[in-house]
Amino acid sequence: MLLEWLNLLPVFLLILVRLTTFFVAAPLFSMQGVPHMFKIGLACFIALVSLTSIEVGDPIPWDLSFLFYVxxxxxxxLALGFVAALVIYTVQVAGAFIDFQMGFLIANLVDPQTGAQVPIIGNLKYFLTLLFLLSVDAHHLLIEGVIRSYQLVPIDQYMVEIGSAGVAQLMTHVFVQMFVVALLIALPVVGALFLVDISLGILARTVPQINVFVVGLPLKIFSGFVLILITLPGFFYLLHRLVGEMVNTMGQLLRVLG
Structure with missing residues (x-):
C-alpha cells in the first residue's frame, strides 16, 4: 500500500503544479484578495480528489527529467490561466474606450488584482464581470476545464511546444477578437457620446455665449452614466457569450499544445 502511494506521489505533485500555476493567472482565483493559503489548499484538495481519475500511461521517473515534467x-x-484572463480583460478595454469618450481617462484606479492603473468604467465593468462569473458558476467551469485538460495534454507528455506557430496564431486571434468584442461592448455608449459632442459643437457655433467647456463635461458624464445603465442588459448578454468564448479558447489552446 505504501509503495503504491509512493508511485502516485510524482503524479500528485505534477497535478498540483498545473493547478497552482493556473490559479496564479486565472480570473477570480488570481485576485490579491484571495489568500494564498486558500489557493494552495484548494489546489491540494482538487489534486488529491482527481488523482485516481487521471490516467497515466508511462510511469513518471524520479530523476532529473522530472524537472522537465514540472x-x-x-x-x-500558466498558459490556460493567461488565456482565460485575457478573454475577461476585454471588458477593461471596453471601459477604456468609454472613459476616453466621457473624459475619465485622466483619472485611473489601482486594480487590486494586478496592481496596475486601470480606467474607472473599465474597473466597474470588470467587477460586474467577476460577479457575473460567480453567479453563473464560471469558476466551476474553469476548474473542470483544468481537470479535462489532462485528456488533451497528458501528464506523462514530456514537453509542449509553447512557442510553436499554432500557439502564436491562436494568441494573435485572441488579441484581435478581444479588441473586436471590446468595441462591440463600448460602441453604443461611445457612439451616443460622439453624437453629444456633435450637438455641443453645433451649440457652440449657434450660441457663442454658452461656455461649452463648462457645460459639456458634466453633460457627457451624466449622459455616459445613463447610457451605461440603459445598455447593462446587452452588456450581460455579451458576457454570456464571453464565458463561452473563454471555454472554447482554452480548449483550442489545449488542442494546439497536445
Whole structure:
C-alpha cells in the first residue's frame, strides 16, 4: 500500500503544479484578495480528489527529467490561466474606450488584482464581470476545464511546444477578437457620446455665449452614466457569450499544445 502511494506521489505533485500555476493567472482565483493559503489548499484538495481519475500511461521517473515534467505542467497551467484572463480583460478595454469618450481617462484606479492603473468604467465593468462569473458558476467551469485538460495534454507528455506557430496564431486571434468584442461592448455608449459632442459643437457655433467647456463635461458624464445603465442588459448578454468564448479558447489552446 505504501509503495503504491509512493508511485502516485510524482503524479500528485505534477497535478498540483498545473493547478497552482493556473490559479496564479486565472480570473477570480488570481485576485490579491484571495489568500494564498486558500489557493494552495484548494489546489491540494482538487489534486488529491482527481488523482485516481487521471490516467497515466508511462510511469513518471524520479530523476532529473522530472524537472522537465514540472516545467511543462507550469507552462500549461500558466498558459490556460493567461488565456482565460485575457478573454475577461476585454471588458477593461471596453471601459477604456468609454472613459476616453466621457473624459475619465485622466483619472485611473489601482486594480487590486494586478496592481496596475486601470480606467474607472473599465474597473466597474470588470467587477460586474467577476460577479457575473460567480453567479453563473464560471469558476466551476474553469476548474473542470483544468481537470479535462489532462485528456488533451497528458501528464506523462514530456514537453509542449509553447512557442510553436499554432500557439502564436491562436494568441494573435485572441488579441484581435478581444479588441473586436471590446468595441462591440463600448460602441453604443461611445457612439451616443460622439453624437453629444456633435450637438455641443453645433451649440457652440449657434450660441457663442454658452461656455461649452463648462457645460459639456458634466453633460457627457451624466449622459455616459445613463447610457451605461440603459445598455447593462446587452452588456450581460455579451458576457454570456464571453464565458463561452473563454471555454472554447482554452480548449483550442489545449488542442494546439497536445
Amino acid at each position: 516545467g511543462k505542467e507550469a507552462l500549461v497551467g
